[in-house]
Amino acid sequence: MVEISKATEADVEVISVILGEIEEYYGGENIPGDLGQIRTALFSEQPAATVLLARDGETVLGLASYSRLWPAAGADTSLYLKELYVREAARRRGVARALMAELRKAAGRLGCSRLEWTADTDNPTALALYEALGVTPHQGKIFYRA
Template sequence: MRIGQATPEDVDVISTILAEIEAYYGGEPTPGDPAQIRAALFAGRPAATVLLAREGNEVLGLASYSLLWPAAGADTSLYLKELFVRESARRRGVAGAFMEALQAAAAAAGCSRVEWTADADNPAALAFYKALGAEPRGGKIFYRIS
C-alpha cells in the first residue's frame, strides 16, 4: 500500500468515494460533481489537499485536510476533515497509514498539531482514535450555518 497526494487524474475516483461517504453517513450515494472537485482541489488556490491510499491500481480510501491558522499563538495546524476507508479495505491498516502520512504532512508544513472531529455515533472511529492515544477534547461546541 502507498499513500500519495491526489492529482487531477483522480477526480473521478474521488467523486465515487464521496458518494460512498454520503452512503456511509446515511445520505444518498450521489457522486461529487467533477467540476466542483477539480475547482476545490486543483485550482490556483486549493481549498484542501487529498491523500489517496492505493494498492496497485485500487484506491482504498482518502484523507482530506486543510491547514488552519492561527492554531496556538502564531502556529499552524493541520485539520483532518475526512478520513474514509472503503469497505473492502477496512481493518487492513489503511487508516493508521493515513494518520502517519498526515502527521508527516503536518511536520513538513511546520504545523504544531493535527486536529479533527469525529461523529459521536461512530463507535468504530472513536475506538480507532482512542487506540492511537488521542483523547477527546472538550471546551468547544461545533456550529454550522448553511
C-alpha cells in the first residue's frame, strides 16, 4: 500500500540519498545531496520547496518536490512540480500516479489555480504517464535555463 505524506526534517537523509539517485538517473554521479542544503531548502523559516514522499511502510518509494509560483493567471497562484521521481524497485506500481493525485489535492488545499511541470522530451516513460493521466503538453512555452 502506497502512502503519501509531507516530508519532515527526519527525512533529510533519505531525501539526500534519493537526490543522488536522481542525479544518476539523468546521467550524473550518484552523490547524495548535502544535508545542510536540504534542511535549509525544505525546513528553514522560508522554505524553497515542499517534498511529498511515497512510502510502503518504512520504505521510501519516491518523491515529488513542488513550489508555489505567482502570478499564474492574473493574480492566481500555481503549484509547480519540479521533480517527480520513483525509485527503480518501485516503478510500475502506481507510485507516480499516487504522487500526482496528492499533488492535485495539495494544489487545491493551497488555493492554486493549476498544477504545472516540465518533462524531458527524451523520457518516454514520464511522457506516457502524463498522457495516461489525460494531460496534454502545453505548446505555448519554451523552457530556458541560464
